């Protein structure tokens with residue numbers, strides 16, 4: 001299981017949160033998507049067949065490309 005945290009600058013309201021959670025959770029292998037309107041961070045947990053590349057591609061496709069995180073906040077944890 002892999003958990004990744006992305007900074008997504010385009011998150012501006014609850015609708016964005018809803019869209020991200022709905023769309024990303026439909027990817028096969030994604031087990032958890034938690035987007036936060038205040039921190040603009042999204043925490044995604046997944047297993048195969050989902051891949052980080054696939055998740056990023058989907059986020060870009062729906063208009064929520066992950067942005068550059070401030071130093072120390074680009075968290076990628078491999079469990």
Ligand SMILES: [Cu+2]
Pocket residue numbers: 011012013014015016017
């Ligand atoms: Cu919004």
